[in-house]
Amino acid sequence: MAPAAPSLLAIRDGAIGRRLTVFMALGFLALIGAGIAAAWVTSENQRHTRWVAHTYQVENSILNSRRLLEQGETARRGFLLAPGDRRFLDAYYTIADDLDPQLRRLERLTSDNPVQARLFARLYQRVSALAERRSRTVDLIDAGRIDQAVAAFRADSEAGRMREIRGIFDAMSQEERRLLDLRDAELNASEQWFYIVLGIAALLLAAVAAIAWVTISTYTRDLSHSRDQLSQLNESLEEIVADRTSDLTRANDEIQRFAYIVSHDLRSPLVNVMGFTAELEAASERLGGLIDRAAGEAPGLVTEEERLAAREDLPEAIGFIRTSTQKMDRLINAILQLSRQGRRVLAPEPIDLAQLVDNLRNTLSHRLDEAEAVLEAEGTLPSIVTDRFSIDQIVSNLVDNAIKYLKPGVPGRIVVRGWQTGTRVTIEVADNGRGIAPSDHQRVFDLFRRSGPQDRPGEGIGLATVRALVFRLGGTIEVASTLGEGATFRLNLPATLDMQDRTE
């Protein structure tokens, strides 16, 4: 399960992010393209509308000019038929006055187009010529020379001047129509382009949306998949932890049992060694007596070597066997004691640490006096719920050690202090004794290991016991010390020992 975890949990965040960014960019590009196309088409539309209006203006102008021209002609003819009627003459002049501005307007409107400009030039020329003849005709009528005027009029009609002018007007209109058609076609084309761009943008957007959706749903699926895997892993992790814990508990029990059996079975042969050593001692004592007697009664019988063997070598050998077996006995007892403590059932109860220190002071008063040392509790000690026997053993072992390793010539001061931090309680046992070299800070807690000058009795059991007890109480212990400047043992224990957490 565990080895598969990293690959399962490696969600392709980077790749997903890059892909999504690309899709977003594409989508925005499509939108911008559509916007530009729309703007372009709108401006094209406006331009076209302007041109359509322009065309109508031109046409309007052409029609106006034509109408005025025709009206001028009609007025001339009217005046010719009824020379006495001045109204025709007035109308003619009014029309002639109006015509010129109208023609100017037409010229202005068509000036942008060379074809129209050319047509207009021709038109203007013809119209100017016509106007001149008309003026002359009208002047002749006005002067009463009707016949000459009629002749001039007829010549004009025969020359077909009006027809020609009408033709030019038609040509101009047609040209304008043609331009309008051209612009219509352009508009259509631009609209077509607009729809094409719009279509492409829509397609692009749809594609981007689809791909993004696929990507996100894949990503989500991956995520939920890895979440499932994670929760599965979590569950199996708890199982693994439970398994390991029970393994550890089993191993610990095994070690405890092993220590108990070993130390127990070691005792049996040791009883023999010590027992027969004692027998040997008694026997050698008797033999020594015999040698002494023999030496006294028959000096020649006992050599100096034999006397030394009986009187010195034997007792010496027996003495070494004795001290060694005694030491071994103490060591075995220590192991036995440790294993027994490991098997002891813990019974948490509220402990008054101040009371505990007081009791300890009473118990150790003799040794404290001897060492000229004081034991005191500093400040208010925290309350703690834990196993009474264990905490008692821990503190008394630490204080005992402190008394044991005071600095000669310096009045000893052993301080117990403590405080609570959250659910943990810290207890310090500090002394002003000889201290422990930093290199030995770990070693002092090992069984049968000691630090500094070996001038005090002991087997190196106390601190090992303390550490074993502290561990059993769910705590830790460390020492802070500089050689020659005292040592501070700091315990960190749970404020309330919860037996449910201890699976032992």
Add this chain to the structure above:
Amino acid sequence: MNAHQSVSIVMIEDDEGHARLIEKNIRRAGIMNEIRHFTDGTTALDYIFNDAGGPQRNGPALVLLDLNLPDMSGTDILQKIKSSDGPVKRTPVVVLTTTDDSREIQRCYDLGANVYITKPVNYENFAQAIRQLGLFLSVIQVPDLEER
């Protein structure tokens, strides 16, 4: 016990050295009764229940029992003795062993052990304990197995 010279001591102890030391110190206490030594449970039980000179068939006895035996636990022997039907069940059993586990001690008394002694490792104490046991043996009354 001195009054009944026929009371024999059955010592079940797998360690020859311990057996020798125990015998020596019992003798030093002035107990001169016959001591039959067995190093395993099977032969000891066979002697107790089946042997013509054993307690079942022939006279009162006292059992010194070690709990750590190679072939069976001393408590099995204790149980067999105390749960038997014959006169053997009234035979006093002194458990003399290195085991000082409180549960084991309780179990032995529950099974009917008369005395439980832990062998001290220190030899002086050991010798003293055995000699005191000898003195104890010299004054206790052992039921006459003939009186059914």
